[in-house]
Amino acid sequence: MTLATLSDARSELHRIFGFSEFRGRQEDVVERVLAGQSTLAVMPTGAGKSLTYQLPAAMLPGTCVVISPLIALMHDQLRSARANGIRAATLTSADADWRETLDAFRCGNLDLLYVAPERASQPGFRDLLSTASLSLFAIDEAHCVSEWGHDFRPDYRRLRGLMDDFPDVPRLALTATADRQTRADILAQLAIPEDGLVLAGFDRPNIRYAIRPRDNPVQQLARLMAEEAGPGIVYAPTRRKVEELADKLGAATGRPVLPYHAGLDAEVRAANQHAFVASEDMVIVATVAFGMGIDKPDVRFVAHVGVPKSIEGYYQETGRAGRDGDPARAVMYWGAGDFARARMRLEEVEEARRQSERERLDALAALVETPGCRRALLLRHFGESPPNACGNCDNCLDPPQxxxxxxxxxxxxxxxxxxxxxxxxxxxxxxxxxxxxxxxxxxxxxxxxxxxxxxxxxxxxxxxxxxxxxxxxxxxxxxxxxxxxxxxxxxxxxxxxxxxxxMPPRRRSKRGGAGGGANPVGDPLFDALRALRRELAEEAGVPPYVVFHDATLRAMAEARPASLGAMGALPGIGAKKLEAYGQQFLDVISRN
Structure with missing residues (x-):
């Protein structure tokens, strides 16, 4: 790829997304995609994986086909892409406009087409793809292709046959959770060359990890919620526990708290998820069925009432906090019985996988019991060599006895x-x-x-x-x-x-340190900007973060731009959003 093309990509990055620079390894991935090279990108949640295919899709001729595991996730990414002026559509069982989507695809009027692996693996979908020009296959949550991964989906295995029928179309596999064995399997299953691996690392420095013995979970969670005013996710092990905690936490804190699990009526489940995505302070109590389809960037904490199924699952679930880069917390409350039940479940696992699952559980036990840095242990599990102390986990901030x-x-x-x-x-x-x-x-x-x-x-x-x-x-x-x-x-x-x-830790009365909230509490201008964002989001039927992230509002409040040109120079304000919202935010700034 020539320097000019990379320069074009940077220019489009600013025009579409409002960013002057790529983050982390984004540039390396985008460069490979624009050069037509197949790639596996392992990037931490919140590192901007979707940008690595959305930006090339907007630049290249043809349509990028995105294989994504959940309808909710597709619709969330669809809203964000369209808000940035990218021509995108989904083709799912929940879409009434599928005829218009097919026409737009065949006419070359789509940059992005999102589909589920179950649809992508059907012969009829292969026939559809042959009717139009393709720019890229993007396989999101690519660890689902591996039997060694923690979230195996058989239909992901059938994607290879589909993509092999279009040998000139590069493929980009994306995941945040793949250990060395899983990465090797993804490369093999999707026929991506070994030198196509871009490993961005697993560290999420803005997340503060803490693990505590569970005593009274309602009191423990209520204290956490009192310290964190923003949205949060609480993972509970059973449907009954989800319902119980949602009721008790709502009564104890006065905060909006809703349940989410597979036993709820589908309409109730969808309504609760929609309310959480749109909220700026709601807490949702859920089983692990909730989360993969949520791309909500402003989740300020994720709490586990019990140990997750694996260390990969823990990393993925806690990774739903702080996707906007602002400080966030991941807190686990565990009991001995959690591990007892987990080890009994190992007997139900097929023998070929039992040893690897036992090793994953042992790694989780080590994370829970370590007196050392939680982050360092977590990152070593994924093959990294981090410093011995991170300065932003409970053991680093308050070393245990x-x-x-x-x-x-x-x-x-x-x-x-x-x-x-x-x-x-x-x-x-x-x-x-x-x-x-x-x-x-x-x-x-x-x-x-x-x-x-x-x-x-x-x-x-x-x-x-x-x-x-x-x-x-x-x-x-x-x-x-x-x-x-x-x-x-x-x-x-x-x-x-x-x-x-x-030894059991002392209870800390103040949280202090790097995990503190980032928003300027009580700033009248920031509050007014948030109020306008909420109003615009309701009018458009999208979550507030689709309009602008909190970080962009903070930049507005600090810089106080007086013109559209000055506002367009702030991070996170691309051309489409500047045109759609810029003047209204300028008016609020001028009045405060």
Missing amino acids: VSDATELARKLLSAAYRTGQSFGIGHLQKVLTGSMDERVIQRGHDRLSVFGIVAAEEAALLRPVARALQARGDLIANEHGGLQLAGNARAILKGEMPLAVV
Whole structure:
């Protein structure tokens, strides 16, 4: 590709999107696409993956066909593309205007055509593509093509055959969540050369990670919501828990809180999702069914009530926070039972994948139990070599106390074994501390050698030790909740393996540091700009962020432009948006 072409791309970047420079590895990806080279781009959520095909699509002759896994995600990206003046359409079962879309495609009047993999894999769609000029195949959420990925979708496997029928059309695969094994599989499955990998890294420096033992999740989440005024997502493990938390959090905080799960009526689900996308302060409580189809940039926190299914899932779900680049938080509240249930589910996984799934779960346990930097451990899992401290996770900001709990772990494991591996931590705690509990005496456990061998000052550590052992898989719960020895339990009992535990953290009254909110609270001009944005969004039937991001409003409030030319120089204001909204925002600025 010539320098002039790259210069053209920068010019179009400013004209269409209002940005003067590419971010991260965007330029490398765009350069390859414009040169007709097939590419796998692994870029963190929020790094602007969609721009790497939207910009070339607006510059190249023909239509870019985008394969995307969810209708909601397609419609969200459609709104944003059209707001920037890009000719885009979706071809889904939810679109009543499909005839107009087909006509526009055949006439060459589309820059982007979004379709689902299920439609793209049909023979009739191949016939449709042969009727028009194509510029690019863009495969979003490309980790879905890999059986090693955490979100495998069989129809993604059929895309290779479709694309092979158009050998002159380059292909761009995009994902934020692919470890080394998954990346290799994507390259092979989509026939992208190994030198076509552009790896932008996985770090999301604006997200503050924190992981806490779960005690009273409603109180814990209410505190988080009191500190974060913006939109948030709470992930809960079951539909029942989703409903319960949504009701209790709404009552406890006075904030708008809605549930989302697959058991809700489809219309209710769609209405709740629409309300959340359009809101500037709503919290949605959901199962993991929610999120992949949401490209909402202003989510200020993502909280997990329980451990996610894998470390890749955790990365993807927390990555829904702070896509606009502003400070955001990812908080997990976990309990020992989460890992017990997860390890039981491993038995249901087909044997060929069981070991890799076990390794993913072990990586998640290490993330939860580490006294070191959460971000560093997370990034190492994806093959990176980060600094040992990030300065923006709970352990870096407030280093925890680590205690050698080897002897206490041996006592706990011994008690579990001597009581028949049939009792939970509550009963074992009573035995070890010498409680003359009726059930302990009735079972004869007051006559065991482990009765009363834990002193009062050690007793507070029993539950953290039990959590650590269960997270590591050295204690597992049976279907009745009884704790059984597993993993490295016998090695610990024999004194061949040490155990260190992280002490429960102190509650911090203030959050402070890099995770603080970025918007100028109480600034009358910023508030007035937001009010106008809300009004324009309602008129257009789009979420407020489609009009302008908060960062663009902050730039307006700070620069106070007095002309359209000055406003057009601010970040995030392309030609189409300047023409559509510029004068109205100038009027607000002049009045404040």
